[in-house]
Amino acid sequence: MAAPVSVLQEVDSLRAQLNRHNTLYHTLDAPAIPDADYDALLARLVALETQYALDTNGSPSQRVGAKALAGFAQVVHELPMLSLDKVFDREDLLAFEARLKKRLESDVTIGFSCEPKVDGVAVSLLYEAGLLVRAATRGDGVMGEDITHNVKTIRCIPLRLMGDNVPATLEVRGEIYLGKRGFAELNEQARRSQSKVFVNPRNTAAGTLRQLDPQRAASVPLQMFCYSVGLHTEGTLPETLGEVFESLANWGLPTNPQRETVIGIEACVAYCQRLLAKRDALEYEIDGAVIKVDSLPLQEKLGTNARTPRWAMAYKFPPEERSTRLLGVEFQVGRTGTITPVARLEPVFVGGVTVSNTTLHNMDEVARLGVRIGDQVVVRRAGDVIPKIVSVVSEAENSAPQEIVAPRKCPVCGSAVEKDGEVLLRCSGVLVCAAQRKESIKHFASRNALDIEGLGERLVDQLVEAKLINDVSELFSLEASQLLSLERMGVKSAENLIAAIDRARETTLPKFLFALGIREVGEATAQGLASHFGTLDLLQSATVDELVLVPDVGPIVAEHIASFMGNAANIALMDRLVAHGVRWPTIETGGAVNKPLAGQSVVLTGTLESLGRNEAKARLIALGAKVAGSVSKNTSLVYAGANAGSKLAKAEELGIDVADEAALIALLEELEAAR
Numbered sequence: 113m114a115a116p117v118s119v120l121q122e123v124d125s126l127r128a129q130l131n132r133h134n135t136l137y138h139t140l141d142a143p144a145i146p147d148a149d150y151d152a153l154l155a156r157l158v159a160l161e162t163q164y165a166l167d168t169n170g171s172p173s174q175r176v177g178a179k180a181l182a183g184f185a186q187v188v189h190e191l192p193m194l195s196l197d198k199v200f201d202r203e204d205l206l207a208f209e210a211r212l213k214k215r216l217e218s219d220v221t222i223g224f225s226c227e228p229k230v231d232g233v234a235v236s237l238l239y240e241a242g243l244l245v246r247a248a249t250r251g252d253g254v255m256g257e258d259i260t261h262n263v264k265t266i267r268c269i270p271l272r273l274m275g276d277n278v279p280a281t282l283e284v285r286g287e288i289y290l291g292k293r294g295f296a297e298l299n300e301q302a303r304r305s306q307s308k309v310f311v312n313p314r315n316t317a318a319g320t321l322r323q324l325d326p327q328r329a330a331s332v333p334l335q336m337f338c339y340s341v342g343l344h345t346e347g348t349l350p351e352t353l354g355e356v357f358e359s360l361a362n363w364g365l366p367t368n369p370q371r372e373t374v375i376g377i378e379a380c381v382a383y384c385q386r387l388l389a390k391r392d393a394l395e396y397e398i399d400g401a402v403i404k405v406d407s408l409p410l411q412e413k414l415g416t417n418a419r420t421p422r423w424a425m426a427y428k429f430p431p432e433e434r435s436t437r438l439l440g441v442e443f444q445v446g447r448t449g450t451i452t453p454v455a456r457l458e459p460v461f462v463g464g465v466t467v468s469n470t471t472l473h474n475m476d477e478v479a480r481l482g483v484r485i486g487d488q489v490v491v492r493r494a495g496d497v498i499p500k501i502v503s504v505v506s507e508a509e510n511s512a513p514q515e516i517v518a519p520r521k522c523p524v525c526g527s528a529v530e531k532d533g534e535v536l537l538r539c540s541g542v543l544v545c546a547a548q549r550k551e552s553i554k555h556f557a558s559r560n561a562l563d564i565e566g567l568g569e570r571l572v573d574q575l576v577e578a579k580l581i582n583d584v585s586e587l588f589s590l591e592a593s594q595l596l597s598l599e600r601m602g603v604k605s606a607e608n609l610i611a612a613i614d615r616a617r618e619t620t621l622p623k624f625l626f627a628l629g630i631r632e633v634g635e636a637t638a639q640g641l642a643s644h645f646g647t648l649d650l651l652q653s654a655t656v657d658e659l660v661l662v663p664d665v666g667p668i669v670a671e672h673i674a675s676f677m678g679n680a681a682n683i684a685l686m687d688r689l690v691a692h693g694v695r696w697p698t699i700e701t702g703g704a705v706n707k708p709l710a711g712q713s714v715v716l717t718g719t720l721e722s723l724g725r726n727e728a729k730a731r732l733i734a735l736g737a738k739v740a741g742s743v744s745k746n747t748s749l750v751y752a753g754a755n756a757g758s759k760l761a762k763a764e765e766l767g768i769d770v771a772d773e774a775a776l777i778a779l780l781e782e783l784e785a786a787r
């Protein structure tokens with residue numbers, strides 16, 4: 113049955129829409145329509161093409177739908193797919209340019225095309241008369257595998273080229289990759305369905321392209337950047353790579369927006385530095401930059417070596433993932449007694465630094481990784497973050513790997529180890545634990561705490577080991593003569609340290625509270641506590657109920673504070689510090705004049721719909737009122753919200769004034785405005 117004109121028009125429109133969305137999906141990295149809408153357009157197109165038996169060559173309907181293959185056909189690359197020479201630093205790049213000039217027997221300034229070296233799978237796409245007829249892996253460079261069925265499922269790769277002057281034969285080469293977001297989503301799905309998670313984007317992309325079933329390939333959001341032209345009809349390409357890239361883009365092929373044409377090798381060095389700086393922000397993984405001579409006639413003149421072109425160079429970034437051996441695990445004790453497993457590694461150069469140890473966080477992480485001492489592990493370091501063991505490569509050879517066992521006793525003081533919550537281990541020694549003493553003194557002296565200049569980690573370790581101090585208060589009774597017994601301590605530095613300790617006596621209440629090292633009390637919380645309570649005395653006598661009224665203090669932190677302040681040893685320590693002259697200016701929290709409700713006892717009952725019970729309580733207390741939990745003859749006033757029950761009845765029985773929420777809000781606003 114011949115298709116009516118209206119159907120042909122609709123088919124054209126559907127194909128154009130689908131092609132446009134495929135392009136948008138790739139170049140803008142944000143699809144213009146939801147996947148379900150895209151699927152509906154595609155389903156309509158397939159239905160029409162089938163019903164009227166239309167020619168589907170190059171139609172977007174041909175992306176998925178081929179049957180699974182029995183095996184891969186071999187493809188011979190008419191022009192071999194060469195690999196690239198690699199360099200690792202600026203000097204090597206300068207040497208590259210010098211070699212080019214020597215071979216060209218000219219000192220002319222060379223233009224270069226620079227682009228990111230995307231960490232993916234190299235492929236070749238063959239277009240005949242503008243139609244994608246074959247896609248192949250690089251293989252060994254001479255022979256690869258036919259992966260046309262899978263490549264057709266990649267939405268950014270045009271099945272039919274558009275625009276003018278498309279060569280009759282055009283082989284385009286590039287890198288197929290899986291973006292970081294696509295990889296994360298895929299692993300999220302895998303975790304939800306409890307199937308195996310993927311190791312990295314590149315392996316996932318490679319595995320996807322080697323699927324026999326294109327339906328499975330279609331479920332992975334692969335993408336591509338084209339980077340060169342192989343076989344092509346003679347006389348159809350412009351003279352420079354920069355222009356070739358423009359042509360590729362005009363024909364609808366995906367090219368990397370980070371590509372630039374620059375003049376001279378120093379500009380290439382600068383390009384590489386800029387690219388390295390934005391490496392982590394890119395949506396795909398790169399492992400360097402590719403630098404190519406921009407002029408095609410010059411490329412021709414330079415020619416190729418046995419396996420690599422003379423006109424191109426890969427500039428490799430320091431690797432972000434490397435494998436190394438786990439030599440051992442040490443358990444380190446922190447300031448609050450937390451015991452953390454720390455991996456000792458065979459030193460490995462990764463992400464620009466040599467890593468020889470890194471934290472394993474907790475025993476749950478050890479179990480999750482399934483790592484044992486002696487295992488070969490993959491270490492990752494991206495940007496400036498702490499290096500991380502991400503996986504175990506293989507089991508230890510020869511020697512039997514050794515399980516990592518959580519200690520039952522503190523490795524420093526021998527006290528029993530307690531479990532803190534689900535995964536944390538904690539030394540119960542506290543004051544007897546030298547590790548905790550050292551860490552708490554280091555914290556006390558640190559810049560944002562009492563800021564004792566010159567009292568660094570090494571010196572604290574020495575002071576504790578020489579038993580010159582046992583806790584922070586003893587810092588203030590140190591004498592210069594005692595310090596002289598320490599290694600590498602001269603008279604001058606001893607006097608300087610004593611002077612710095614003396615200066616540290618003058619502090620502020622927030623810094624003092626932070627310096628105490630109460631669990632979960634950071635600088636912001638210390639500041640909040642100081643401005644709320646104003647004095648150490650008031651804070652020491654505060655109950656958990658009163659503590660939670662401080663901004664950012666939840667019930668757990670309040671418990672930590674109350675238990676610290678209630679502990680006899682801590683009270684004695686704070687007293688000793690004050691006796692040693694540690695002092696701070698008084699904090700103005702508002703005296704009696706600013707406490708208009710001082711002396712009043714207020715009870716809240718029922719549901720306070722717009723204020724909420726906690727807010728109402730906090731604001732009343734700030735104005736000086738005492739907020740009581742039950743009604744008695746001492747109650748000044750009861751504020752009753754919706755559904756008030758027995759307390760309201762009790763107030764009426766005792767003849768105590770009762771007001772509603774609106775009256776409470778009006779009172780608060782009036783008094784707060786007057787402050």
Ligand SMILES: [Zn+2]
Nearest residue numbers: 522525539545
């Ligand atoms: Zn200990």
